[in-house]
Amino acid sequence: MAVSREALEETYRLISDDELLDRITSGTLTDVAQLVAEAERQKRGLQIEDTAEAPAEEEVDESAHIDLDQYAHLTSYRRSDTAYMVCQELERFELDVVVAEAESGALELRVIKSQLEEAQIKLAAIDTAQLESETVLDEGQCPRCGSDRSVPHEQGVLRSLFIAIGLANPTAYFCQQCEHSWQLE
Structure with a gap:
């Protein structure tokens, strides 16, 4: 399937700066797509970080x-x-x-x-x-990772409904960051 230069220009005009830079440095673009992406980068005044100084692969300290x-x-x-x-x-x-x-x-x-x-x-x-x-954790803060991204996680529809309308306090939580679940004592 052939993609027109105009379609490429429109696509690159709409994507974010980071995505544009990622595509340019990915090495997967065709010659025409690379030229169009480079033109859009120059229009936006974006700079590509010099990766030549960075090591190609981080060495693991044994x-x-x-x-x-x-x-x-x-x-x-x-x-x-x-x-x-x-x-x-x-x-x-x-x-x-x-x-x-x-x-x-x-x-x-x-x-x-x-x-x-x-x-x-x-x-x-x-x-x-x-x-x-x-260092007391706030109620609902994950005891494993300390994240605030925890939500009440109750068993049973009725208990969940009471919590949702404010008639009961949650006793079980689920961390959306590390996927840990726990009960309050």
Whole structure:
């Protein structure tokens, strides 16, 4: 199917700046389409970022890879903010701690096996209630990722209707960002 130059000009005139630049740099346009797109870019005064300086493929630092088999389970937290705060507190004691997501969705704190006993002692000394009270999540804020993009997610039509008209408060939520669901206690 042949596309006319006029149709290309109209298409490129209507698309956003970002989409126009993406198409120009994609390398998939025909010669005519490339010329028309370049003309539209120049009309708009858009600049193409120089990608020659950027590496073609980001190199992965192999030393950054963590072998979880070298670590022992220390504790788990349902709330990501609590897990990371406790992790930071343990790191202050120069313990090698990592946060890993468990199959249940909770966040596990893991420590190098040789430091497990010391980490258990230090963990007992950390007042997690105080840490949690310093950063209280708003009701409906996702405990896993902290996103505000959560919506009430109730079972049953009648309960959902009561919540919608304001006769009941939601007790279950669903995060649209990380797709985590949870119940309020």
